[in-house]
Amino acid sequence: MLRGWLLLSCLVLGSAQTLLDRAKQIMKVTPVIDGHNDLPWQLLRKFNNQLGTAEANLTLLEGTHTSIPKLRSGHVGGQFWAAYVPCDTQNKDAVRRTLEQIDVIHRMCLMYPQDFACVSSSAGVRQAWQAGQVASLIGIEGGHSIDSSLGALRMFYRLGVRYMTLTHSCNTPWVDNWLVDTEQEQAVHNGLSVFGKRVVQEMNRLGMMVDLAHVSVKTMTDVLEISQAPVIFSHSSAYALCPHRRNVPDDVLRVVGQKRGVVMVNFYNDYVSCSKSANLSQVADHLDHVKNISGYQAVGFGGDYDGVPR
Amino acid sequence: MRQASTVPKLLSLEPLQTREVPHSHCTSEQLFSPMDVFKINISIIFKIKPENLFLWLLVLLPDVLASATDKMAEGRAVELMKQARLIDGHNDLALQLRIQYQNKISRINLMNLPTTHTNIQKLQSGYVGAQFWSAYVLCSAQNKDAVRLTLEQIDVIKRMCSEYEELEFVTTSQGIVDSKKIACLIGIEGGHSIDSSLAMLRVYYDLGVRYMSLTHTCNTPWSETSSKQLYSFYPHIDGLSKFGKEVVKEMNRLGMMIDLSHTSDSTARAALNISKAPVIFSHSSAFSVCNHPRNVPDDILQSLEKNNGIVMVTFQTQALACGTDNVNVSTVADHFDHIKKIAGSKSIGIGGDYDGAQSFPKGLEDVSKYPALIEELLRRGWNEAELKGILRENFLRVFKEVEKVQRDSRSMSVNEDEIQPKEVQNSCRLDLTYRPHKPTPLEAQPVSASSGIPSVLWSSSCLMFLSLICMIIY
Numbered sequence: 001m002l003r004g005w006l007l008l009s010c011l012v013l014g015s016a017q018t019l020l021d022r023a024k025q026i027m028k029v030t031p032v033i034d035g036h037n038d039l040p041w042q043l044l045r046k047f048n049n050q051l052g053t054a055e056a057n058l059t060l061l062e063g064t065h066t067s068i069p070k071l072r073s074g075h076v077g078g079q080f081w082a083a084y085v086p087c088d089t090q091n092k093d094a095v096r097r098t099l100e101q102i103d104v105i106h107r108m109c110l111m112y113p114q115d116f117a118c119v120s121s122s123a124g125v126r127q128a129w130q131a132g133q134v135a136s137l138i139g140i141e142g143g144h145s146i147d148s149s150l151g152a153l154r155m156f157y158r159l160g161v162r163y164m165t166l167t168h169s170c171n172t173p174w175v176d177n178w179l180v181d182t183e184q185e186q187a188v189h190n191g192l193s194v195f196g197k198r199v200v201q202e203m204n205r206l207g208m209m210v211d212l213a214h215v216s217v218k219t220m221t222d223v224l225e226i227s228q229a230p231v232i233f234s235h236s237s238a239y240a241l242c243p244h245r246r247n248v249p250d251d252v253l254r255v256v257g258q259k260r261g262v263v264m265v266n267f268y269n270d271y272v273s274c275s276k277s278a279n280l281s282q283v284a285d286h287l288d289h290v291k292n293i294s295g296y297q298a299v300g301f302g303g304d305y306d307g308v309p310r
Numbered sequence: 311m312r313q314a315s316t317v318p319k320l321l322s323l324e325p326l327q328t329r330e331v332p333h334s335h336c337t338s339e340q341l342f343s344p345m346d347v348f349k350i351n352i353s354i355i356f357k358i359k360p361e362n363l364f365l366w367l368l369v370l371l372p373d374v375l376a377s378a379t380d381k382m383a384e385g386r387a388v389e390l391m392k393q394a395r396l397i398d399g400h401n402d403l404a405l406q407l408r409i410q411y412q413n414k415i416s417r418i419n420l421m422n423l424p425t426t427h428t429n430i431q432k433l434q435s436g437y438v439g440a441q442f443w444s445a446y447v448l449c450s451a452q453n454k455d456a457v458r459l460t461l462e463q464i465d466v467i468k469r470m471c472s473e474y475e476e477l478e479f480v481t482t483s484q485g486i487v488d489s490k491k492i493a494c495l496i497g498i499e500g501g502h503s504i505d506s507s508l509a510m511l512r513v514y515y516d517l518g519v520r521y522m523s524l525t526h527t528c529n530t531p532w533s534e535t536s537s538k539q540l541y542s543f544y545p546h547i548d549g550l551s552k553f554g555k556e557v558v559k560e561m562n563r564l565g566m567m568i569d570l571s572h573t574s575d576s577t578a579r580a581a582l583n584i585s586k587a588p589v590i591f592s593h594s595s596a597f598s599v600c601n602h603p604r605n606v607p608d609d610i611l612q613s614l615e616k617n618n619g620i621v622m623v624t625f626q627t628q629a630l631a632c633g634t635d636n637v638n639v640s641t642v643a644d645h646f647d648h649i650k651k652i653a654g655s656k657s658i659g660i661g662g663d664y665d666g667a668q669s670f671p672k673g674l675e676d677v678s679k680y681p682a683l684i685e686e687l688l689r690r691g692w693n694e695a696e697l698k699g700i701l702r703e704n705f706l707r708v709f710k711e712v713e714k715v716q717r718d719s720r721s722m723s724v725n726e727d728e729i730q731p732k733e734v735q736n737s738c739r740l741d742l743t744y745r746p747h748k749p750t751p752l753e754a755q756p757v758s759a760s761s762g763i764p765s766v767l768w769s770s771s772c773l774m775f776l777s778l779i780c781m782i783i784y
Contacts, residue, residue, distance in 0.1 A: 044742070045742075048728065049509075049726065050726045051724075051726070052723055052724075052726055086740075086742070088740055089740045091334040091336050091337070092336050092737075092738045092739065092740050093336075093457075093505065093738060093739050093740055095455075095457045095458045095461070096457045096505045096507055096510060097740070097742075099457070099507075099509060099510060099513045100507060100509040100510070102513065103509035103512050103513055104509075106512075106516075107724055110724070147455065147458045149458055149461070149462055151413070151458075151461055151462035151464075151465035151466070152458050152461045152462065152465075154465050155461040155464060155465055155517060158468075158516075158517060159513065159516060159517070
């Protein structure tokens, strides 16, 4: 009996190491594209976007979830960098602040050309992989960044932005955010307003992905109804496993699967386990759940590193 | 450009239908003077009765004879312009598209738009080969929504240039040379559009903007305008501040031309002092001919010659004739003659300011009339080389040299300077010293990445140890 258990332990431990090796082998060929990383926000907070200072050296950076060595170890082949500005900038200087974040992302690519390639197409992502660089793309996190202007939206597209999260944690004049599904706020637009639908249509026309992380459930269903292109959730997990309103309920997951979208699972403990601590297995549970409801082709990673504390 | 001399009576316009925004104190009203709206010319047709025809002929005979000579000069002017199509430094059609049509260009036909100085057919008749379109927003948007409004103007210009096959958007000197269409370029009119942010300069450059006028009719926190009376922004600014000099340096590094139209003489002198690249005046004339604050005094013209820059003479009547009623092509030509005398013909170009200014000289009423000016200069003895210079070669020289300075600056770092908060504080500028909503990632919980010992080594060691145990047991 004892021999049996010990033999089993040997086999299990041996195969565990092999699984990790297998994972790494897979990722060498197919590195991860992560849907959402807030390093640019940390660069603003910690260094005022002064990439030239010694402390901001991305090869030696400490105190953040993200650095160049960590991206390499994690086999990250593509990263959407969030050009995020707080909701407090709405109706103030949101547009300028967002453009400054786009500028810092562009400068990251210029300053570290061996490691980053700022790209704006799927072909560009593949080219970056071949050149051994992390394909760097830009997402705007919150419709407040466009100040209700389709002209501004088009200019963001020209600057390389390839997704926009329709809200952060505040309503815009044309769409409701996730907080209206809690007791904290009341719905204002009941999903998308008339202008909100124009925004989605224009995003489809331009080829900018519609990101439904942070939006209310009604917004999710409105967008899924009218969007002619597949949508994404750049950093959201499964509501059925952790009933946090930042997560995606099963009925929405089903439609996402049918419409060939992707849910990029968020690793933030509070959204994974609905508590302050979580483990890797619980994250995997979310991946399994999205796979079960929406199909494996609807699953992705959206770690939210450097955007959340745990 | 807008009227500078009087405080206009203001009208409010309908907000864009595509914006449903609650009004906040950071939204500018975009109030335009009635004078800003272009007045449609009414043509009067005279009917001639046959019995008066002989009398009419006698009256008209001297004009008929003179016109024969004129026709020769006109013919030469047209031939010249066919070979050397004009590069015009400044046109405000985009402003009219906003005022009159809320930027909804799908509803109009730019080929023959009748309500503006500019349409495509007139540009073709005027032998315009390249046009800098002004992305202008009112100074009342400063410290409010100037950035968003400027983006919208850039957007309408780009849409206009892509939707008509007669137009072609370019961003380089070579692009202008190669284009067989009307080349479109963009200039921003007023430093308030960058909201005191060097990142905004870079963003505008990425969007294709190739010049910025450092001011319009208001001071920015870092540069002084020539129009003191219209707005009360930053009254203590004199010339260029320390940050203003950084703006100029970053424009040099990027390859964005520095436009000194609308700036004060102090600003112009400061910019000329530090710029490594030639500068432009996209639409200004000669102060010695008409002492209007928008015009360039002789000492600055002389500095401009040394700088290898260009002044693109403008046709706005108030800047040409200082109150004289009879303003015509000859008045404009006087400015050309004067600047040639002071700074050489190589320092001259043309920046009509159509659809921006209110009134234009007789004979230069719209963008189809440029040949009339070339005709007048031919009559005054300007030679072909000089005329090709003012039409395009002088500007291309400046643009190429600006591009060379950009190439030579490749090893320079990006300018990460910021304006001091106290210079620019206002209620629409958020202070991010506190951190709302986005939790700080790592201050509460330090990230432990790898412990430093590769996991493979750990698992290998464990495996070996367990294997040893297994072997012993068996």
